[in-house]
Amino acid sequence: MGMTITAKILAKAAGREHVCPGELIIARVSKVICHDVSLAAFRELERMRATRVFDPERIAVTYDHFIPSPSVEAAEQSRALREYLTAYKIRRVYEVGRGGICHVVFPEQGFVLPGEVVVGSDSHTCTYGALGAVALGVGSADAAAAMALGEIWLRVPETVRVELIGQPRAPVGGKDVILSLLGRIGTSGALYKAIEFTGEGVGALEMADRFTICNMAAEAGCKNAIIAPDEITAAFLNEIGAGEGEVFASDEEASYADSHTIDCGTLAPLVACPPSPANVVPAQKLRGVRIDQAVIGSCTNGRLADLRVAARILKGRKVSAGVRLLVIPGSQATYLAALREGLLEAMAEAGALICPPTCGPCFGGHMGLLAEGEAAISTTNRNFIGRMGSPRAEIYLASPATVAASAVAGEIRDPREVLDG
Amino acid sequence: MRFRGRARKFGDHIDTDAILPGRYLTDWNRDPKSLGRHCFADFDPGFSSRVNPGDILVAGWNFGCGSSRQAAAAALKAAGISCLVAKSFARIFFRNAINIGLPAVECPDLVEEATEGDLLEVAVDEGLLVNVSTGHRYSAGAFPPVVLEILRQGGLVSYVRARLQAAER
Numbered sequence: 001m002g003m004t005i006t007a008k009i010l011a012k013a014a015g016r017e018h019v020c021p022g023e024l025i026i027a028r029v030s031k032v033i034c035h036d037v038s039l040a041a042f043r044e045l046e047r048m049r050a051t052r053v054f055d056p057e058r059i060a061v062t063y064d065h066f067i068p069s070p071s072v073e074a075a076e077q078s079r080a081l082r083e084y085l086t087a088y089k090i091r092r093v094y095e096v097g098r099g100g101i102c103h104v105v106f107p108e109q110g111f112v113l114p115g116e117v118v119v120g121s122d123s124h125t126c127t128y129g130a131l132g133a134v135a136l137g138v139g140s141a142d143a144a145a146a147m148a149l150g151e152i153w154l155r156v157p158e159t160v161r162v163e164l165i166g167q168p169r170a171p172v173g174g175k176d177v178i179l180s181l182l183g184r185i186g187t188s189g190a191l192y193k194a195i196e197f198t199g200e201g202v203g204a205l206e207m208a209d210r211f212t213i214c215n216m217a218a219e220a221g222c223k224n225a226i227i228a229p230d231e232i233t234a235a236f237l238n239e240i241g242a243g244e245g246e247v248f249a250s251d252e253e254a255s256y257a258d259s260h261t262i263d264c265g266t267l268a269p270l271v272a273c274p275p276s277p278a279n280v281v282p283a284q285k286l287r288g289v290r291i292d293q294a295v296i297g298s299c300t301n302g303r304l305a306d307l308r309v310a311a312r313i314l315k316g317r318k319v320s321a322g323v324r325l326l327v328i329p330g331s332q333a334t335y336l337a338a339l340r341e342g343l344l345e346a347m348a349e350a351g352a353l354i355c356p357p358t359c360g361p362c363f364g365g366h367m368g369l370l371a372e373g374e375a376a377i378s379t380t381n382r383n384f385i386g387r388m389g390s391p392r393a394e395i396y397l398a399s400p401a402t403v404a405a406s407a408v409a410g411e412i413r414d415p416r417e418v419l420d421g
Numbered sequence: 422m423r424f425r426g427r428a429r430k431f432g433d434h435i436d437t438d439a440i441l442p443g444r445y446l447t448d449w450n451r452d453p454k455s456l457g458r459h460c461f462a463d464f465d466p467g468f469s470s471r472v473n474p475g476d477i478l479v480a481g482w483n484f485g486c487g488s489s490r491q492a493a494a495a496a497l498k499a500a501g502i503s504c505l506v507a508k509s510f511a512r513i514f515f516r517n518a519i520n521i522g523l524p525a526v527e528c529p530d531l532v533e534e535a536t537e538g539d540l541l542e543v544a545v546d547e548g549l550l551v552n553v554s555t556g557h558r559y560s561a562g563a564f565p566p567v568v569l570e571i572l573r574q575g576g577l578v579s580y581v582r583a584r585l586q587a588a589e590r
């Protein structure tokens with residue numbers, strides 16, 4: 001029987017020739033990723049009486065959620081985490097000002113390679129599937145166990161196959177592709193399953209789009225999202241000076257739980273309306289929906305390619321008088337590159353507030369929360385009630401192009417109208 | 422592992438923000454017990470005073486969707502819930518529940534037919550469930566051995582601690 005790419009990677013990690021969906025395995029873990037909120041995992045590592053981790057070089061930690069510290073309590077937590085990192089001799093630590101948001105920084109730094117099994121104490125760890133790795137979001141005890149033992153118990157998931165055909169026409173991009181899938185299959189459309197993106201349409205997508213797609217696949221309830229590595233993946237790894245990893249691909253005769261096709265060439269800019277990432281409509285239909293805040297950033301869309309798209313729309317235009325536009329580069333490296341390219345200048349000139357790399361408003365933590373009755377359009381991945389501040393605020397999710405165009409218009413706007421107009 | 426308690430019933434797609442709002446997340450691991458008071462703080466404010474130790478939470482599809490916060494499962498346990506039965510669980514929530522020693526059993530038929538306050542019995546090892554109030558019996562798939570072992574040890578922390586100690590000897 002044929003195996004999917006996810007099954008092949010898990011079989012190897014379990015030291016097996018073959019595994020079937022539904023089987024429970026103990027898989028060796030290649031990498032573990034953590035952030036400042038993973039302090040909980042280190043407290044549990046201590047309660048496990050672990051005196052050391054399985055391999056300090058295979059664990060990476062960044063400070064991204066509560067940074068720069070918005071409260072004394074947050075500062076105390078970051079300090080407690082620093083003490084654990086010293087005690088457990090973890091050196092791959094990205095400090096404030098030298099790192100950024102986990103799912104932007106770790107791939108950028110070449111920490112994750114094709115064919116690996118990655119465990120992360122964050123629900124969007126599935127982002128690394130864009131590199132052809134099996135990457136799983138887990139809770140703190142699982143992350144602690146993975147750090148202590150270097151292994152994890154899991155069920156081999158069935159796979160939902162999503163075939164992409166055609167090429168998205170700019171300013172349509174990766175965000176619109178994943179929103180289209182969410183609109184179709186819903187928030188539990190891939191529960192416990194892997195989502196594999198495949199087809200000739202994948203070849204037309206650059207890495208930034210692939211990361212966006214795998215990131216937000218989490219909103220369909222999936223265990224992992226994955227794209228088989230190709231020349232674009234290899235070129236990305238080569239450019240950042242990372243290794244090649246081990247390239248796997250699904251067998252022709254692999255079987256799938258479900259299968260969907262998305263024609264990227266016919267997609268229009270899309271928006272997810274509150275309060276669900278699967279509540280998706282064309283941006284055009286929302287013309288006239290007034291917004292108070294626009295946010296461009298996060299692990300979904302805080303990469304250089306995203307900032308380029310936004311800057312192209314904002315350059316020479318002004319953010320509407322009633323709107324606050326926050327631009328949050330996903331990492332320090334992204335920030336620097338955008339600075340050198342003049343993107344930050346163009347956006348600041350348009351009236352955007354350029355913020356430091358942080359998760360900040362994405363999870364309702366700090367740095368730009370919403371008041372009661374306000375509406376925001378954001379490139380982030382969740383629009384649940386209360387996610388960005390007041391439970392009585394509304395959140396719309398869209399691509400960097402749609403968010404930038406809406407910031408200029410003062411209301412939700414299809415970016416094609418702003419670019420043409 | 423057998424549990425007997427009254428059903429506390431909830432609907433579909435209850436997310437982790439509803440179970441435990443993000444504002445209670447700060448360093449919860451130091452005092453997991455305190456989380457019980459905040460369980461369903463916004464969604465169902467009377468919950469923590471209404472629940473009796475040993476009660477069984479009964480919920481619809483995709484219970485626990487949203488963030489990876491283990492504190493959500495810990496809050497239910499701290500509130501006194503002994504066992505969870507749902508039509509389905511969100512993936513990370515399911516693992517988190519098992520990992521803190523809170524059995525999470527999928528049984529759509531029981532959920533469909535149970536009403537608030539029914540007396541339920543769950544035999545986790547065998548995957549057998551009984552609604553004592555109605556007399557109906559149900560079966561759910563039995564857990565794999567490693568999951569049962571984690572539950573028996575009271576959660577993943579004690580399970581790993583035991584393994585590390587055994588390795589040292």
Ligand code: SF4
Pocket residue numbers: 064065101102103122124298299300358359362363380381
């Ligand atoms: S940017 Fe948002 S979704 Fe991404 S890791 Fe940070 S809080 Fe989570």
